[in-house]
Amino acid sequence: MDPEQLVKEHPVVFHMAEDGTWPSIRTQGLLSTRALVDLYQPAFAVSEAILHTVRRSQIVLARSGLAPAVIRDQLPLKYLEQGLTDGTTPQEYLALLNGRVFFWLTRERLSRLLRARQYRSHPHLVLCLDTAELLRRYGKNVQLAPYNTGSMLRPPPYSPRRGRDVFVDIDEYPYGRWRRQRGPRRDAVVELTVDYAVPDAADLVLRVERWEGGACTGILLER
Numbered sequence: 001m002d003p004e005q006l007v008k009e010h011p012v013v014f015h016m017a018e019d020g021t022w023p024s025i026r027t028q029g030l031l032s033t034r035a036l037v038d039l040y041q042p043a044f045a046v047s048e049a050i051l052h053t054v055r056r057s058q059i060v061l062a063r064s065g066l067a068p069a070v071i072r073d074q075l076p077l078k079y080l081e082q083g084l085t086d087g088t089t090p091q092e093y094l095a096l097l098n099g100r101v102f103f104w105l106t107r108e109r110l111s112r113l114l115r116a117r118q119y120r121s122h123p124h125l126v127l128c129l130d131t132a133e134l135l136r137r138y139g140k141n142v143q144l145a146p147y148n149t150g151s152m153l154r155p156p157p158y159s160p161r162r163g164r165d166v167f168v169d170i171d172e173y174p175y176g177r178w179r180r181q182r183g184p185r186r187d188a189v190v191e192l193t194v195d196y197a198v199p200d201a202a203d204l205v206l207r208v209e210r211w212e213g214g215a216c217t218g219i220l221l222e223r
Helices: 003-009 022-028 033-040 044-051 088-098 109-115 132-140 175-182
Strands: 012-018 059-063 064-071 098-102 124-130 142-145 191-195 205-212 214-221
Touching: 003 132, 012 064, 012 109, 022 033, 022 064, 022 109, 033 044, 033 059, 033 064, 033 088, 044 088, 044 214, 088 098, 109 124, 124 132, 132 191
Parallel strands: none
Antiparallel strands: 012 098, 012 124, 059 064, 098 191, 124 205, 142 191, 205 214
């Protein structure tokens, strides 16, 4: 896929964050789960639970001088073992997920997620970032995926198998194949990911929204 085409079709990308985290994001940026563990340095058992198991509940990290950080659960990985391609281990796949910062390519997909039962009862932040500037600064660390890679709520064959090759560099992403397969009204790209962290995310933010009950209830920042 051509990066210019990606920017043209998706000039803004979207990230969902915990409510109240905008001050921390302005200071520390957007951090992957792996980066949060590196920053907060929890006890070994806690680190293992976060990085090497499917999290059944959220985990809150604390460290002196830092605001608490919430690590979300991974309940949507219900059929992780059944849903992997041959040769990919659960640990390999979890490492892929934990090592990335995730962005949605369309507001429609983000809205569906925020209206889902799991999320609509709690407030969230939505960060809208400039895609072109994100690619300019982090293009070498950006990869795309054709699925919601953190969701395996149904087993194969009702849900496609995923593996270590699910994330693909922009210039190697088979956009044309996914467009032909899914048709013009469905997303040929679902996720954009950045390896490890986006420390200057606040510089790329165009708008910060607060969502609750499945709807936008306020604007914290607009540029």
